[in-house]
Amino acid sequence: MKSIFLVDDDKILVYLTMRTIKSATTETTFKDFGNGLDAIDYLKSIADNTELLPDIILLDLSMPIMDGWEFLEEYTKLEPHIQKKNKLYIFSSSISPHDIERAKSIDLVSDFIIKPLKMDKIMEMVNFC
Amino acid sequence: MEKDSNHSFIDERIGAIYEVKTPCSTIGNDLNGLLEIALQLSGLPLASISFFTDEGLIHQSKIGFDVTHTSGEMSFLLKHLTADGCATFNNILNDEQWQNVQLTDDAHAISFFTCAAIQNMDGAVIGFMSLMDTAPGSGGNFNYLKKLACQASALVSLSYSQLAKSDAQTNGIFQASGDMKAFYENILNKLPTDIAVFDPNHKYLFVNPGAISDEDLRKFIIGKDDFEYAAYRNRSVDVAQRRRERFLLAANSNVEIKWEDTLNDPDGVPITHLRRLFPVRNENGELLMVIGYGIDITERKIMENKQAVLVKQLSVQNTQLTDFCNIVSHNLRAPLVNMSMLVQYIEESEDDTDRMELIKMLKPVVENLHGTFGELVESIQIKQDHEVQSEKIKLTDYVERTLKELKFEANKSQAEFEIDFNEAPVILFPSKYIFSIIHNLLSNALKYRAPERKPLIRIATKKENDSVILSVSDNGLGIDLEKHGKSFFKIGKVFHKNPNAKGFGLFMTKTQVEAMGGTIWVESKPNEGSTFFIEFKNQKLQSL
The missing domain is CATH 1.10.287.130 (Signal transduction histidine kinase, dimerisation/phosphotransfer (DHp) domain)
Structure with missing residues (x-):
């Protein structure tokens, strides 16, 4: 089983994305967070717990309270203390080259996925981690 | 010189070669001096005085690089000379004619090139004085180069005629030092810039008419300093004090100092000079004099x-x-x-x-x-909407109208409002903008209230010069400005977990304020509240 954390405030998008992933593979579990801060707080609380830590994080950029960029700043500090390696993908509707370049310059970011999530991308992600 | 005679220049050049070869050795120092002046005036890094010879172009005198020959054919230059013998190339790197020419050494890829012709007694071009830069040219006035090249021509001609008269006389062009002094003063007096030379105690040794046009004043100032000059002319000592500071800075350093100086002319029009001061020392490092000059750069x-x-x-x-x-x-x-x-x-x-x-x-x-x-x-x-019209806005009316619209939210949270428009009850602004601005600010103040206390919202105006400043302060959630300050007024920025927050309001408010030349800013502390300020400009006319 692969565990996926989805950090995105758009409830409809979260629902549709989960539905797409489920139809592609049954080998996954999900958890979603409405903003970056909720996700960071939870990750801190389970930093030692390899059972609960995710294999994949899908991170939206535009969110209230703590957006994706701020999350990345915090997560860069937190990551060395996380007891299980994972893949982090930016998952955004932005098609701005500036956003894409900026995201790819961050070491922790594996890739920049432009919404919506496609089947082949899901399989690639799940098989890769 | 006329363009048609360019071909004869090339022919006569050959004859001129042999004139130049011998005399130059004796006038080398004087040419060096001229070149030094040209370089200082221009602020460019490279300069040369060069002559056409049968071995190609020879740099008789050079500053900033270290080869004696230019490789490549350069007679095409003659075709580009203007009627008064000058030519300027802003970027020779892109110029086909220059493709096979290497002007200086490998270390300097010359891009900008300007020159003034040096002529023999018959008016034939035998060489030129040039200023060069590795960066492309960007305009600039090099009039003085022509004058300096004329002096170089005179030097060359003089030395040749003297040599012709007497081969034995090898002592150069000038017999008496008086001639030499007149020669240099002539140059300095005719340059279209301000020049002043000071002794190590900041007393004037020389000023040219560019600096002080009145001859009597020019005589008076020699041997005196700026303080004495200011007293004599009944002027404030501030200028003298500032000049003394600059002088000491230059006198105590080994490099030239430069600065820009803006003063109003008698008609009140600002005139800007680029001024430079550079110290001249002897071999033992003792200060001999300080040379200062200024170029009018007002247009630039x-x-x-x-x-x-x-x-x-x-x-x-x-x-x-x-x-x-x-x-x-x-x-x-x-x-x-x-x-x-x-x-x-x-x-x-x-x-x-x-x-x-x-x-x-x-x-x-x-x-x-x-x-x-x-x-x-x-x-x-x-x-x-550039055409949008400002009108007299009675602020109370707009606030009341907004409060009616926000009645439900205000009652629900038991909000209190304090309104004080006594200092500036009326502003000049487009009606549809001000309504949207007040609506946005008040609804934000209600939306981001702190759940544990009743909202208290203060709306006030005050006058400041020609502006009116409107402030809306609340005791709500507040915002961490260190975190969000930069993106505060951007689209889609939402700082709280509030389902109604779309993040468009502040962007719109900012756009409307700025469209009318105003400014908006915020002061805030998390959990204490926020105050938004809007400055409405040009509110002077209304004594309403």
């Missing part, structure tokens, strides 16, 4: 200021463009992605209940898209 300064304004406008426009890109790429694209996915699932679904659920989800997505689109159109209209 005006251009620079115009450019700075343009750059600022452009960067504002660029920010706005980026903002729009962000809306299109995120705020508009996000609901579209949802819609297309929903439609796809609706098509694929074979279960009626499931299909109904999906259709229900379409509604908020469409509303979201609709809302964003409306706001986008509205903000574009603000930017295009």
Whole structure:
């Protein structure tokens, strides 16, 4: 089983994305967070717990309270203390080259996925981690 | 010199070669001196005095590089000389004629080249004095180069005629030192710049008419300093004090100092000079004198200021463009992605209940898209609405109208309002903007109230010079400005977990305020509250 954390405030998008992933593979579990801060707080609380830590994080950029960029700043500090390696993908509707370049310059970011999530991308992600 | 005679220059050049070869060895120091003046005036790094010979172009005198020959054929230069014997190439790197020419050494790829011709007694061009730079040229006035080249021509001719008269006399051009002094003063007096030379105690040794046009004053100042001059002319000592500081700075250093100096002329028009001071020392490092000069750069300064304004406008426009890109790429694209996915699932679904659920989800997505689109159109209209008319706005009316609209939210939270428009009850502003601005600020203050206390919202105006400053302060949630300060007024920025927050309001308010030349800023502390300030400019006329 692969565990996926989805950090995105758009409830409809979260629902549709989960539905797409489920139809592609049954080998996954999900958890979603409405903003970056909720996700960071939870990750801190389970930093030692390899059972609960995710294999994949899908991170939206535009969110209230703590957006994706701020999350990345915090997560860069937190990551060395996380007891299980994972893949982090930016998952955004932005098609701005500036956003894409900026995201790819961050070491922790594996890739920049432009919404919506496609089947082949899901399989690639799940098989890769 | 006439253009038609260019061909004969090339022919006569050959004859001139042999004239130049011998005399130059004796006048080398004088040519070096001329070249030094040209280089200092221009501020460029490289200069040469060069002559056409049968071995190619020879640099008789050179500063900034270290080869004696130019490789490549350069007679094409003669074709480019203007009627007064000058030629300027702003970028020879892109110029085919220059392709096979290497002017200096490998270390300097020359880009800018300007020269003035040096002629023999018959008026034939035998060489030139040039200024060079590795950066391309960007305009500038090199009039003095022509004058200096004339002096070089005179030197060369003089030395040749003297040599012709007497081969034995090898002592050069000038027999008496008086001639030499007159010669140099002639140059300095005719240069269209201010020149002053000081002794190590900051007393004047020399000033040229460019610096002080009145001959009597020019005589008076020799041997005196700026303080004595200021006293004599009944002027403030401030200028003398500032000059003394600069002088000491130059006198105590080994490098030249330069600065820009703006003064008003008698008509009150600002004139800007680029001034330089450089110390001259002997071999033991003792200060001999300090040479100062200034060039009028007023025109360049005006251009620079115009450019700075343009750059600022452009960067504002660029920010706005980026903002729009962000809306299109995120705020508009996000609901579209949802819609297309929903439609796809609706098509694929074979279960009626499931299909109904999906259709229900379409509604908020469409509303979201609709809302964003409306706001986008509205903000574009603000930017295009240059014709929008200001009118007298009685602020109380607009606040009351807004409070009526926000009645439900205000009552629900038991909000209290304190309004004080005594200092400036009326402003001059477009009615539709001010309504939207007040509505945004008040609804924000209510929306982001602290749940544990009743909202207290203060609205006030005060006068400041020609402006009126409107402030709206609340005791609400506040914002961490260190974290959000930079992106505060951007589109889609939401700082609280509040389902009504779309993040468009402040962007709109800012756009409307700035469209009328005003400014908006915020002071805030988390959990204490926020105060928004808006400065409405040009409110002087209304004594209302």
